[in-house]
Amino acid sequence: MKALVCILLLLETFVFVVQQQVDGGLNENEISQQISSEDGRQNPPQTDTLRAEASTDSQQYCDLGIPDIHAALRELTATVTEQKGNIRELTATVTEQKENNRELTATVTEQKENIRELTATVTEQKENIRELRDEMNKKNEEISNLTLSQVELRKENRDREIAFSASMMESGGGYIGPFTSEFTLTYRNVFTNIGNAYNPITGVFIAPLKGAYMFRVSVYGYAPTASAASIYKNEERMVMAYDMQAQDQDRLNSSNGVVLILEVGDVVYVKLWPNTKIFDDRYNRNTFSGYLLFPLR
Known part of the structure; x- marks a missing residue:
């Protein structure tokens, strides 16, 4: 509980200092007076002995319960840096995948065009085959008719062979x-x-x-x-x-x-x-x- 109080006090002091600097800035004495004034409003008057004990206890609790904030920031910075590196690698991977996808899309498009051309060629060949088949059927029919005519003529001529x-x-x-x-x-x-x-x-x-x-x-x-x-x-x-x-x-x-x-x-x-x-x-x-x-x- 005391550690939490210590953290809150530190955050409040940090926020106040930053706000004063933004508003026009205060000198160190004014900052000290402001802090003292704030302490006077929030806490009832105490004796010097009690304030000293409280300060000692707070310092002890802060030393014992709060980790080194700079070390935490360094770890957080290192983590953020590592994550940025991972993000860059991921971005490069995504970019490479996009390029591969574009190449694959172009290849698929080319293959589709080739398939369309091949389909057109096959259709044309089928049409040619149908025409050839029709022509062959016609020729076969003509040959059959001619053969039949020849047989009839041969039979007729045989009757006329004298x-x-x-x-x-x-x-x-x-x-x-x-x-x-x-x-x-x-x-x-x-x-x-x-x-x-x-x-x-x-x-x-x-x-x-x-x-x-x-x-x-x-x-x-x-x-x-x-x-x-x-x-x-x-x-x-x-x-x-x-x-x-x-x-x-x-x-x-x-x-x-x-x-x-x-x-x-x-x-x-x-x-x-x-x-x-x-x-x-x-x-x-x-x-x-x-x-x-x-x-x-």
């Missing part, structure tokens, strides 16, 4: 003719008969389709008898292959061809010319051939 070629004798050799009138020749040794439009028994070709056909005939023989044969369409002579030599045993060779427009069911065949003869053997010297150039509608 060709034949044959010679006179299947084996051996010898003369055919002469006859006093025209004689229909039968070419029995068949090389090709696509479409089976040629009949080797009758020697007649029957047109299965309307179209343009190419026909060709060749004759071979020996002089002095002439060798001659004609291609007929239905009952009409079209062309003739003819050869004649004066010297005996001279070889006779001749051929001729024609393109005919035939209707379905028209017939084409070869007739030996009257009083002529041909010779055939294993070399197949006399032939009759024909094929469809293109169909007509």
